[in-house]
Amino acid sequence: MKILFIHNVSVWGGSLRSLHETIRVLASHKSISEIHLILPNCEHINKFEKYAKVHSFKAIPQYDTTEYGKYSGFRKLILIRELYAYLLFCIDFKRFKSTQCHFDIIHFNEIVSFNSISSVLKKAFPCSKIVCHVRSLQRQIGFPHFASSGLKARADALIVIDDCVESTINKEFHYKTHIVPNIFVSIEDNDFELRTRDQTEELRLLYIGGLNWEKGPDRVLACAKLIKNRKLNVVITFAGIKESNKNAIRKIIDFTLNILNIRKSIRKKDVTKFIESNELEGKINLLGFQEDIRGLFCDHDVLIFPSRLNAPGRPSIEAMSCGLPSIVFSNFGSNIIIIDDETGYNISNEDVDKLVDRIELILNSPDRLEKMKKKSLLHFRELFSEDIHRNKILEVYKEVLKN
Known part of the structure; x- marks a missing residue:
């Protein structure tokens, strides 16, 4: 399998650390031939280069559908920043696309970036299967129609990190939802x-x-x-x-x-x-x-x-x-x-x-x-053992590739 991961922020926080741990355990598995990663410019790129081919972008836009990221009042001004990030992303993505022809799996590490650029990825790689990671509680009221339509049309599988997050996913998507807790470094x-x-x-x-x-x-x-x-x-x-x-x-x-x-x-x-x-x-x-x-x-x-x-x-x-x-x-x-x-x-x-x-x-x-x-x-x-985590992720990949 040839996999492309996409992550939207450069801060060494929980989601980026979890992504690093996931890529690390997948890279050594015999079924994985190549791992690529699109990541904003940051000081942490070298942490991934041992396990994946890293493609540094100037920016990756996001649209927040979490319970705590509603665009109301002055927060709507943030969308101006995201529009600018989208333009920068498209410029870098055109260069990236000229060097790549196919991926078996495109894995969004956060739903916020799936919301903003999954249509671009699907158009560029129409035969690829798209997996979307959901790490935060989603809005119960006011979930955008375009985001719901995007999940329905382009997401082949959703990976949620626990049952709390799963409970906030619309029931119409439960057939494609899998609970896979984050992996953590083993401790002896x-x-x-x-x-x-x-x-x-x-x-x-x-x-x-x-x-x-x-x-x-x-x-x-x-x-x-x-x-x-x-x-x-x-x-x-x-x-x-x-x-x-x-x-x-x-x-x-x-x-x-x-x-x-x-x-x-x-x-x-x-x-x-x-x-x-x-x-x-x-x-x-x-x-x-x-x-x-x-x-x-x-x-x-x-x-x-x-x-x-x-x-x-x-x-x-x-x-x-x-x-x-x-x-x-x-x-x-x-x-x-x-x-x-x-x-x-x-x-x-x-x-x-x-x-x-x-x-x-x-x-x-x-x-x-x-x-x-x-x-x-x-x-x-x-x-949270590495074997359990890796096997669950691979099961999701194999299931979507069958369909």
Whole structure:
């Protein structure tokens, strides 16, 4: 099989890391003859060159159909940027097409890029089968007609990362939908040691997500305030906070986007001010970007991820790989990642008080925590092995090629 992957952003985030892991395990399989990757210009291209032929584009447009990406009010201005990105893409794609004649599979790593350019790809490679990865919850109300028509006409298969995402896919597409959880780097037993907490010690909570508003840093701060009020022996590590090195123009742009509600953000100085004004020194530790993410997990007891994305998120699974249970905000209850009272807790209705209730429950039950740690590690190894992931992806490819 000759496969073309397409990814729309250059940030080394969860979706790009998951793509790297997928390409890595597919590249060594005997049924794969070539892997190509279209990616925006970025510093991470060299990470893929060992496994795929990388084609660097100036831009790849996207149209957001997620629950949290509605183009309303001033956010409609973003579409001007996407139109410009579309023009740049077409120029680069014309050059790319002159060097390629056929692909068996075209795999969009995000539905947002499928929405914007799948018609271009299908016209250029009419015999190719198109697979679309869906990694985020889709809109239940106001899903664009053109996007729905595109899925119906051009997507031969949809791959969703969990049952939460699947529940937001229109039922008319369920016959072509497959659940394939993201793959994660394998971890051997002797690579780390689980932290054992004595009941007299503080409970160490870890939050990873930086100051990205969608990940819920403001909710973590509210959680810390409640923990202090309840006089709980709990410490929160706030990881991934980067020092701002933006110039004055960039800061003005970010401030304007925040005011217009186009892109919300929280500044480090706001976090520091909140800590000082609420006397939370000693209750919150601020850390910058961490290379040794595994060491960070192994030094904590529980991950908290109160995001606005209404899904467990990649940090929850990475934590699970080191035996950490997670407490997340999700209205879907138990799912294939977070099994309530076994690998963590799902908090519905974005209730910070309930989040603190679960933290207090774990704080006062060391035996419960140890059982959840062991179950989390076991669940990770059963669900996210490389062989399982690769075989499921290949099954999807083989199925669409038969039809």
